[in-house]
Every structure is written in structure tokens, then in C-alpha cells.
Amino acid sequence: xxxxxxxxxxxxxxxxxxxxxxxxxxxxxxxxxxxxxxxxxxxxxxxxxxxxxxxxxxxxxxxxxxxxxxxxxxxxxxxxxxxxxxxxxxxxxxxxxxxxxxxxxxxxxxxxxxxxxxxxxxxxxxxxxxxxxxxxxxxxxxxxxxxxxxxxxxxxxxxxxxxxxxxxxxxxxxxxxxxxxxxxxxxxxxxxxxxxxxxxxxxxxxxxxxxxxxxxxxxxxxxxxxxxxxxxxxxxxxxxxxxxxxxxxxxxxxxxxxxxxxxxxxxxxxxxxxxxxxxxxxxxxxxxxxxxxxx
Amino acid sequence: xxxxxxxxxxxxxxxxxxxxxxxxxxxxxxxxxxxxxxxxxxxxxxxxxxxxxxxxxxxxxxxxxxxxxxxxxxxxxxxxxxxxxxxxxxxxxxxxxxxxxxxxxxxxxxxxxxxxxxxxxxxxxxxxxxxxxxxxxxxxxxxxxxxxxxxxxxxxxxxxxxxxxxxxxxxxxxxxxxxxxxxxxxxxxxxxxxxxxxxxxxxxxxxxxxxxxxxxxxxxxxxxxxxxxxxxxxxxxxxxxxxxxxxxxxxxxxxxxxxxxxxxxxxxxxxxxxxxxxxxxxxxxxxxxxxxxxxxxxxxxxxxxxxxxxxxxxxxxxxxxxxxxxxxxxxxxxxxxxxxxxxxxxxxxxxxxxxxxxxxxxxxxxxxxxxxxxxxxxxxxxxxxxxxxxxxxxxxxxxxxxxxxxxxxxxxxxxxxxxxxxxxxxxxxxxxxxxxxxx
Numbered sequence: 001x002x003x004x005x006x007x008x009x010x011x012x013x014x015x016x017x018x019x020x021x022x023x024x025x026x027x028x029x030x031x032x033x034x035x036x037x038x039x040x041x042x043x044x045x046x047x048x049x050x051x052x053x054x055x056x057x058x059x060x061x062x063x064x065x066x067x068x069x070x071x072x073x074x075x076x077x078x079x080x081x082x083x084x085x086x087x088x089x090x091x092x093x094x095x096x097x098x099x100x101x102x103x104x105x106x107x108x109x110x111x112x113x114x115x116x117x118x119x120x121x122x123x124x125x126x127x128x129x130x131x132x133x134x135x136x137x138x139x140x141x142x143x144x145x146x147x148x149x150x151x152x153x154x155x156x157x158x159x160x161x162x163x164x165x166x167x168x169x170x171x172x173x174x175x176x177x178x179x180x181x182x183x184x185x186x187x188x189x190x191x192x193x194x195x196x197x198x199x200x201x202x203x204x205x206x207x208x209x210x211x212x213x214x215x216x217x218x219x220x221x222x223x224x225x226x227x228x229x230x231x232x233x234x235x236x237x238x239x240x241x242x243x244x245x246x247x248x249x250x251x252x253x254x255x256x257x258x259x260x261x262x263x264x265x266x267x268x269x270x271x272x273x274x275x276x277x278x279x280x281x282x283x284x285x286x287x288x289x290x291x292x293x294x295x
Numbered sequence: 296x297x298x299x300x301x302x303x304x305x306x307x308x309x310x311x312x313x314x315x316x317x318x319x320x321x322x323x324x325x326x327x328x329x330x331x332x333x334x335x336x337x338x339x340x341x342x343x344x345x346x347x348x349x350x351x352x353x354x355x356x357x358x359x360x361x362x363x364x365x366x367x368x369x370x371x372x373x374x375x376x377x378x379x380x381x382x383x384x385x386x387x388x389x390x391x392x393x394x395x396x397x398x399x400x401x402x403x404x405x406x407x408x409x410x411x412x413x414x415x416x417x418x419x420x421x422x423x424x425x426x427x428x429x430x431x432x433x434x435x436x437x438x439x440x441x442x443x444x445x446x447x448x449x450x451x452x453x454x455x456x457x458x459x460x461x462x463x464x465x466x467x468x469x470x471x472x473x474x475x476x477x478x479x480x481x482x483x484x485x486x487x488x489x490x491x492x493x494x495x496x497x498x499x500x501x502x503x504x505x506x507x508x509x510x511x512x513x514x515x516x517x518x519x520x521x522x523x524x525x526x527x528x529x530x531x532x533x534x535x536x537x538x539x540x541x542x543x544x545x546x547x548x549x550x551x552x553x554x555x556x557x558x559x560x561x562x563x564x565x566x567x568x569x570x571x572x573x574x575x576x577x578x579x580x581x582x583x584x585x586x587x588x589x590x591x592x593x594x595x596x597x598x599x600x601x602x603x604x605x606x607x608x609x610x611x612x613x614x615x616x617x618x619x620x621x622x623x624x625x626x627x628x629x630x631x632x633x634x635x636x637x638x639x640x641x642x643x644x645x646x647x648x649x650x651x652x653x654x655x656x657x658x659x660x661x662x663x664x665x666x667x668x669x670x671x672x673x674x675x676x677x678x679x680x681x682x683x684x685x686x687x688x689x690x691x692x693x694x695x696x697x698x699x700x701x702x703x704x705x706x707x708x709x710x711x712x713x714x715x716x717x718x719x720x721x722x723x724x725x726x727x728x729x730x731x732x733x734x
């Protein structure tokens with residue numbers, strides 16, 4: 001879309017008919033962009049300045065909701081919880097995805113089946129994934145207690161619970177990440193690898209010196225989108241732990257949801273959503289810059 | 296990568312829709328009636344069919360599941376599409392009332408109408424001198440549902456269970472003794488016996504857990520303490536600490552109840568009920584709201600015993616549900632006629648007839664008792680306990696904010712990771728602060 005516009009601007013001589021055609025063709029996606037992107041952002045920006053419980057009239061509070069966040073320990077803690085869990089999940093997800101992609105990029109018998117199986121958890125709704133793992137990990141009546149005959153309380157442990165939730169997220173996402181890496185690896189011309197082999201480079205050396213530099217854009221993309229997506233983590237946590245034990249897995253999106261739809265404090269929720277969106281936007285800008293410098 | 300937040304996204308979309316819609320079109324002449332309970336919805340459908348035949352006024356029954364109920368209601372009110380009449384509970388109604396969204400019932404039905412209704416429910420929903428909903432359901436009190444097969448296997452009699460009492464100051468008491476006798480590990484050993492393995496328990500004696508409505512309120516009330524005094528949280532008083540420390544010990548020291556991580560809210564939810572139905576809890580303390588579930592699903596013989604008595608007696612909570620009238624109705628005349636109908640014994644007849652709920656209209660209650668008598672179930676222990684006096688049910692505007700503040704701390708107390716006294720003090724302070732901040 002933007003490429004077309006740029007091309008048109010350069011030619012400088014697009015006919016009136018061309019411009020009309022462009023407008024018609026762009027209309028549906030523009031409408032979508034406005035309705036599902038710009039309007040909601042505008043609503044959030046407006047809500048940030050309001051105190052509203054959906055029952056009375058909204059009242060103007062200026063920046064009050066944002067300044068109140070500075071004193072909100074619960075929000076700060078949920079940011080840290082999300083960051084901590086992200087530091088476990090994102091690197092693991094990327095490394096594991098890369099390793100699996102290296103294994104799958106050169107087809108061997110059964111690799112198609114394995115690849116399909118890898119994708120299955122990603123196809124399942126996150127809520128289903130959460131419920132499934134809660135059943136497996138449940139201290140009473142769960143799969144592990146039934147197999148071992150012991151009460152094993154993994155999700156009840158404040159240290160283990162965030163780690164386990166992160167691992168479940170990795171389990172659910174790794175197939176998707178692998179897809180990107182496989183596509184990137186397969187696109188590398190065979191000659192590079194053959195040349196490297198002639199030079200006597202081993203498998204690891206080839207990966208490090210030939211393949212990784214060539215798939216760097218994909219690596220950045222996967223890394224950053226994984227981070228952005230992790231900050232939006234919600235349904236898996238709801239189903240697995242509900243944010244507990246204590247506040248050990250109280251991720252930001254869950255915190256925002258509770259403020260908005262359990263406590264009906266829409267202004268505070270919008271302020272938190274704005275901070276969350278800001279973090280995600282910064283990550284996207286970083287990605288954009290990295291990718292641009294690659295070209 | 297997709298940002299996947301299905302539930303959150305749905306709510307956000309609903310909110311956006313409400314903000315965009317401005318004013319949704321009201322259906323032509325039908326009065327809308329909203330509730331969260333599917334079983335009761337069937338009863339209302341039958342009732343409103345009779346109403347339509349009599350008056351010609353159609354009523355749309357809107358069933359919104361509990362998980363979405365309050366979000367949907369707020370969003371609809373904000374967008375001008377509020378249902379004409381809707382169910383509400385006691386923790387939710389004050390906010391709607393203070394925001395001027397409800398009609399005082401006396402102004403619609405006259406002040407004498409309350410004579411025919413369960414007085415406890417009338418009292419619960421009276422604020423600023425007015426009643427804010429037509430009483431629909433009344434929960435009887437809390438009692439013990441026991442697994443008769445498990446009792447027989449452990450040599451415990453139903454009379455023993457009917458006579459349970461507890462005393463936090465004593466070395467032991469009948470509740471602890473019977474609960475221990477009903478707890479056994481994989482080798483058949485009970486707590487206190489040599490070789491008992493708390494990690495391999497197959498059956499717990501008692502459903503002690505962090506369940507506000509069925510456990511905490513009862514232990515507090517029966518020890519002369521309370522959860523709240525008005526809107527103020529007071530569950531950190533000395534008597535409250537003593538009572539709740541007793542419950543926590545049943546789980547973590549006496550080992551006669553499932554680990555807190557299995558039953559802590561919100562993820563634990565109905566865990567204790569499910570364990571009871573699986574035969575893994577012998578004594579399940581709960582209310583009539585689980586009666587129909589248990590009658591339908593229990594694969595063993597069971598019965599109902601009175602609530603165990605504490606130092607201050609056996610004190611239970613009772614709750615009511617009312618149908619509130621929207622102050623923004625487009626059809627006030629039809630709305631009034633619907634309110635009159637559901638305030639009458641004829642209107643609520645169907646509600647008690649399948650035993651799923653006890654109507655709050657006194658003359659409609661016989662159908663409920665008749666149903667359970669026919670089933671051979673004696674529900675009287677759940678009602679008689681209310682004669683001992685009652686503990687105040689949870690209340691206050693912005694209760695959900697308070698709940699989100701105290702829940703994580705209380706969960707840690709029950710998990711045994713936070714000392715009881717310190718944890719309760721912090722939880723009550725956090726709840727009071729949340730209530731003040733938003734209230």
C-alpha cells in the first residue's frame with residue numbers, strides 16, 4: 001500500500017482515473033484502520049483524562065490517572081512480573097525455535113509430521129492451552145499427582161508458577177516461531193553452505209558465520225514481535241493461575257483487564273493500557289530501526 | 296505475531312461498540328428482563344408466557360452468563376440499552392443505586408408490597424430508606440453436605456456429623472476429630488496416625504478453604520467476629536484472626552482439607568464441590584446453591600447436616616437476589632406490570648418448582664420445599680441455622696476493587712506462606728483502601 005503510494009508520488013503524473021482507483025482500492029483497509037485502530041486509540045486517549053465507572057457521567061481529571069499510576073504499587077509490580085516472565089519466555093522461545101528450524105530446514109523422513117505437530121499448540125486457543133495445562137499441573141486430581149500418587153503443588157509455588165506459565169507460553173508459541181526461521185533458512189542459497197563446507201566449516205560454524213547473519217532480519221522480527229506479544233499475555237494466565245499465587249503471575253494485561261472490567265475504573269485502566277501500549281510501541285520502533293539498518 | 300487476548304478483546308469490543316452506538320434501538324414493546332442463571336431463566340420463560348397470555352405484554356428474557364454479566368450490564372447502561380428489569384446481587388446494587396440508575400420499589404409497587412417478601416432480603420437491599428429491587432431468591436443458610444458412604448467406611452455416624460462443634464482455644468474438638476477420622480492417605484492412614492503421608496491423601500475429611508461465602512463468613516460469625524462492619528473490613532480483629540487461623544490450620548497443620556492451591560480463588564473456583572462429587576472430600580460445607588448440582592451428580596448416598604457450632608454458636612450468612620428496575624426504561628407502564636407480576640406468588644411459582652432456587656416471595660416457597668420433600672431430601676438444616684442469628688453478608692460500592700486488593704494476600708495466608716495475623720491485617724487494610732479510593 002505505502003509502496004504503491006510512493007511509486008505514484010514519484011511518477012507525479014498519475015491520471016485522475018488512477019487516483020480514483022487507488023482511493024477505491026484503499027477505502028476498505030483505510031476504513032478498517034480507522035475503525036479498529038485510530039478510533040480505539042482515540043477512545044483510550046480520551047478515557048485517560050476521565051474518571052468513569054460506566055454508570056454516572058464521565059468527569060475530567062486531566063493527567064490524574066497517569067500521575068496516580070506512579071503511586072500504584074500493584075501496577076509497578078505487574079510490569080516487573082511481566083518483564084521477568086518475558087525474560088524467561090522470549091529468549092527460550094527464540095532459541096528453541098531456531099534450533100528446531102535448523103533441524104527441520106533440511107527435510108528428513110518424518111520432519112513434515114513433526115513440523116505439523118509443533119504447530120498444533122499454536123493453533124489451539126490460548127485459553128484452551130491454559131485449561132489443559134492447569135489440568136496437567138493441578139495439585140489435586142491433575143495428571144502429575146495421578147501419575148505420581150503425590151500432591152505436587154507446582155502452580156502454587158510463587159517462584160515456580162511464573163516459570164511454568166512462561167514455559168507453557170513457549171510451548172504454545174515455539175511452532176509458530178519455528179515457521180519463520182524455517183522459511184528464512186530455506187531461502188538461503190545452497191551455494192553459500194556448499195562453499196562453507198568446501199572451506200571446511202562444521203555445522204555450528206556454518207550456522208554462526210553463514211546462516212545467522214543471513215537470517216538476521218527474521219531474527220529481529222521474531223525477537224521483537226515475541227516481546228510485543230508477551231506484553232499482551234492474558235488468557236493463558238487467566239486459565240492457569242488467575243494471576244496467583246499471590247501476585248506472582250499478575251501480568252500487566254490481566255491487571256488492566258481487572259481495573260477495567262472487574263473494578264470498572266476505566267480511566268485508570270486506560271492509563272495503564274497507554275503505558276503498556278507505549279512500551280510495545282518503543283519495541284516496534286527499535287525493530288523498525290534495526291531492520292532498516294540491515295538494508 | 297498475534298496479540299491474543301480473546302476475553303479482554305471481546306470486552307474491549309463491547310465497550311467500543313457501546314461508545315460508538317450511543318443509543319441502541321429499544322425493542323418495540325417487549326419488556327426486557329435480564330438474569331445470569333440458566334435454570335432460573337427457564338422458570339421465568341414459563342412464568343412470562345403466562346404473564347403475556349394474561350396481559351398481552353411480551354417479555355424478553357435475556358440470559359447473560361455470570362462471567363460477563365456485570366461487564367455487559369455496565370456497557371449496556373452506558374450506551375442507553377439497559378434492560379428494563381435485571382437481577383442484581385447485594386455487592387453490586389449499591390453502585391447502581393448511588394448512580395441513580397435504579398427505581399425505588401416502594402414508589403412503583405407501594406410500600407405495603409414488602410409484607411409478602413422474605414424480610415432478610417428486604418433488609419439486605421434497603422438503603423437510604425428505600426428498597427431497591429423486588430426480592431426474587433433467598434439463599435437458605437450454609438450447612439454440611441456429607442458423603443454417607445465415606446462416613447460408613449470410617450465408622451462415623453450421621454449423628455456425630457450433626458453435632459459437630461469447634462473451639463480454637465481447645466487442644467482439639469469434635470470437628471477436628473471427625474475430619475481427621477474421615478481423612479485417609481493411600482495406605483488408609485489418618486492424620487495423627489503413624490506413617491500418615493500428607494502428600495498422598497486420597498480423601499480429605501472437610502472442605503476448609505478460602506471460600507468467603509461458605510467457609511470464612513461462617514467461621515467468623517461463629518466466633519463472634521465479622522467480615523465487614525458496614526462497608527469497613529474488620530476481618531483482622533482478634534476474634535477474626537483466631538477463627539481464620541483455625542481454618543488455615545485445618546488445611547496446613549491438621550491436613551484434613553485439600554491444599555489451598557487447589558481451592559484458592561479465582562482459579563480454584565468450584566474445586567471443593569468437584570472433589571466432593573468425586574468422593575475425595577467427605578464433609579462439604581456449602582449452601583443450597585449447590586443442592587441441585589449435588590442431587591444430580593453425586594454417585595453416592597448423601598445427606599445434609601447443620602453447620603458446626605463455634606464458640607458463639609452456629610452462625611451462617613444468607614443472601615438474596617432481587618430484580619432491580621432500571622430508572623431509564625422506555626416503557627415504564629409495562630415495566631411496572633412486570634414488577635407486579637414477579638412480586639406475586641403466581642409470578643414466582645415456577646422458580647421454586649424444580650428445586651433450583653428458593654423464591655423470596657413467601658407464598659411461592661412451598662413449591663421449593665415440596666420438590667425436595669418429594670426427592671427425599673431434608674433441607675431444614677439449611678433453614679434452621681438462620682434462627683441463630685446471621686453474619687453480615689459482603690457489601691459496599693466498589694466491592695470488586697476491594698476483592699482484587701485482598702484476594703492475593705488472603706490466598707497467600709491460606710497457602711501458609713504469610714503469617715495469619717500479619718496477612719489479615721494487610722489484606723483488610725488493602726481492601727479498605729481500595730474501597731475508599733474508588734468509593
